[in-house]
Amino acid sequence: MQKIYVHxxxxxxxxxxxxxxxxxxxxxxxxxxxVDLISLMSFKAAVNLHNWVGFVLIGNFFVxxxxxxxxxxxxxxxxxxxxxxxxxxxxxxxxxxxxxIFKGDPNPHHVSAYHKFNPLQSVTYQIxxxxxxxxxxxxxxxxxxxxxxxxxxxxxxxVRVVDTVHVLLFIFFVAYIFGHAYLGxxxxxxxxxxxxxxxxxxxxxxxxxxxxxxxxxx
Amino acid sequence: MADDRLIQINPFRAxxxxxxxxxRNGLKRENKGTYMANGRRDRAWTRAKFHMGLxxxxxxxxxxxxxLFVTAYAAENALSEADKQCLACHSTEGLEKKLANxxxxxxxxxxxxxxxxxxxxxxxxxCHADVDLKTHPGSVKNTAKNAREHSIARVAxxxxxxxxxxxQHEQSVHAARVKExxxxxxxCTGCHGSHSVTPKTAYETCVGCHAAxxxxxxxxxxxxxxxxxxxSCAACHAPAALRMVDLRLYDRVAKVWLSEKEGQxxxxxxxxxxxxxxxxxxxxxxxxxxxQINRNGNGNGAPPWKTLRGRIxxxxxxxxxxxxxxxxxxxxxxxxxxxxxxxxxxxTVSITGSDGRPIRYDAQKEVLTSALSIESLPEFYAIxxxxxxxxxxxxxxxxxxxxGGTIGHWTLRxxxxxxxxxxxxxxxxxxxxxxxxxxxxxxxxxx
Numbered sequence: 001m002q003k004i005y006v007h008x009x010x011x012x013x014x015x016x017x018x019x020x021x022x023x024x025x026x027x028x029x030x031x032x033x034x035v036d037l038i039s040l041m042s043f044k045a046a047v048n049l050h051n052w053v054g055f056v057l058i059g060n061f062f063v064x065x066x067x068x069x070x071x072x073x074x075x076x077x078x079x080x081x082x083x084x085x086x087x088x089x090x091x092x093x094x095x096x097x098x099x100x101i102f103k104g105d106p107n108p109h110h111v112s113a114y115h116k117f118n119p120l121q122s123v124t125y126q127i128x129x130x131x132x133x134x135x136x137x138x139x140x141x142x143x144x145x146x147x148x149x150x151x152x153x154x155x156x157x158x159v160r161v162v163d164t165v166h167v168l169l170f171i172f173f174v175a176y177i178f179g180h181a182y183l184g185x186x187x188x189x190x191x192x193x194x195x196x197x198x199x200x201x202x203x204x205x206x207x208x209x210x211x212x213x214x215x216x217x218x
Numbered sequence: 219m220a221d222d223r224l225i226q227i228n229p230f231r232a233x234x235x236x237x238x239x240x241x242r243n244g245l246k247r248e249n250k251g252t253y254m255a256n257g258r259r260d261r262a263w264t265r266a267k268f269h270m271g272l273x274x275x276x277x278x279x280x281x282x283x284x285x286l287f288v289t290a291y292a293a294e295n296a297l298s299e300a301d302k303q304c305l306a307c308h309s310t311e312g313l314e315k316k317l318a319n320x321x322x323x324x325x326x327x328x329x330x331x332x333x334x335x336x337x338x339x340x341x342x343x344x345c346h347a348d349v350d351l352k353t354h355p356g357s358v359k360n361t362a363k364n365a366r367e368h369s370i371a372r373v374a375x376x377x378x379x380x381x382x383x384x385x386q387h388e389q390s391v392h393a394a395r396v397k398e399x400x401x402x403x404x405x406c407t408g409c410h411g412s413h414s415v416t417p418k419t420a421y422e423t424c425v426g427c428h429a430a431x432x433x434x435x436x437x438x439x440x441x442x443x444x445x446x447x448x449x450s451c452a453a454c455h456a457p458a459a460l461r462m463v464d465l466r467l468y469d470r471v472a473k474v475w476l477s478e479k480e481g482q483x484x485x486x487x488x489x490x491x492x493x494x495x496x497x498x499x500x501x502x503x504x505x506x507x508x509x510q511i512n513r514n515g516n517g518n519g520a521p522p523w524k525t526l527r528g529r530i531x532x533x534x535x536x537x538x539x540x541x542x543x544x545x546x547x548x549x550x551x552x553x554x555x556x557x558x559x560x561x562x563x564x565x566t567v568s569i570t571g572s573d574g575r576p577i578r579y580d581a582q583k584e585v586l587t588s589a590l591s592i593e594s595l596p597e598f599y600a601i602x603x604x605x606x607x608x609x610x611x612x613x614x615x616x617x618x619x620x621x622g623g624t625i626g627h628w629t630l631r632x633x634x635x636x637x638x639x640x641x642x643x644x645x646x647x648x649x650x651x652x653x654x655x656x657x658x659x660x661x662x663x664x665x
Binding site: 035097175 | 440441443444447470525550551552555556557558591592595596597598599601602605606609612613616617619620621623624627628630631634635638
């Protein structure tokens, strides 16, 4: 096994702040929306906590964004420009999760410092980080001060429209957290990827250990 | 109504300013051009334009200014002959009398204001039955020592017709302050005016005295400004009263409440035809009504600019008189922000009538929570309280799908792992390395 450094410190700080922040936002969001069903804290406390955590995560988003903008590690997010290549890679990855993994097949994706995401991850993370997360922050800010942003709220169709977008994204993130945490447990040991997100080092098999020429997706 | 009339004057003034400013700006621009071109014709043209501007402005002022008096006269003209007889003297500005302590009691009544009040129907004699025209003036014995005592004494007249509101008011913080001798606590006329009596639920009535209310609420209430817009003061400050949601038609473009044209009421007819079963507008019927209202005079295909804006009010305004201080007022967010909250059990759709009073039509409470409301009620939403059932179902599916999917996948991995191990041990040969178990392949380097 070989250790390779794939998660730089700013990414790890961003990731865990984001992870705990998202859980906090989901819990307080549930409390705000379902005050008749959940009694973890008062509605007002939930709103205040939700607002504070939201702003921390908006700041945290810029940690992620600025790190990647000013680092060569941004290559990990470079999209695969050949649609066919991307489609084949995604299909291979889906085939692995849906079938190969049950037969004990190896993961078709091999991690390296500048190529840490499989094709499914790269497309998912780009949509999540560049579209859905900013949209969630944006709608959250509008809802935080409806009077101040009344022009924008009206432009987007009204408070119910803005809130519906916010809640739809919230529903997506609830499902996403389940999937993300579970897929994170599919390393060579159930905790391998979690450890890597703390230490920064992923343990990967060398080509010799695999006994086969390295598979590349690019 | 007097204030409304004043506001009507302002656009005229703005128009005058606009005209004169344009004339001046035109002069300035043209002067510059003249000096640059150094031509007499240009200067002559500039002067002509300036003079034309002045003439237009003068004509506008001559034609429009009397229009205001015509409007006021028309309103006054709608009064009965008896009332006009009273106003013959009482419309005189500065008419007043001195009370025992030297306080001045104004006897001046603006006829057009009274003509627009709800008391126009009962006329002057409705409240001033003690006045005998044969001996008036001089017969009225006002024994009040001061203006305050006079206002408090006149409450008895309001009570003759508004006993129910009076009883509610008696239990209010306002009545308590009056009894304590507070000199600024309002009696009936404090909020409703004396001759301009109109129903008062407007925010402006309360902040007329409680000017610091918004700042005080901002200290503890998130989105306090929005709460002040969509929740009437009485909804929280009359805690014993029952609440409802009124959805009022609003013009998004002109930024004014829609109102019925005098003599051509349409809203109720449209609502009645939309409400097929007569049980109140359901979500689909409300959506159709909003579409219909937007089609009437908006042109097909244009974006809907007539919308409904919601406001939490009291079911009966009588109860709005039992106002409490901040200690007894509702502060708990979950009074509204919970599913099935009391204010959302009764819903009306309304338009401002030609007399300024709302014309209401019942709607079913489901209009607040239906998925269709995103079209018909995009501008009214109380987090938690009017949440969409469809989104609740989607969230449940997301949780079940997320948890079920991961548990299902994990179970399949474990089962297939056991099966693989069994089949491998059954077919094991000496020196066979075996296959790794599912999901734990050493090279599963990515999620």
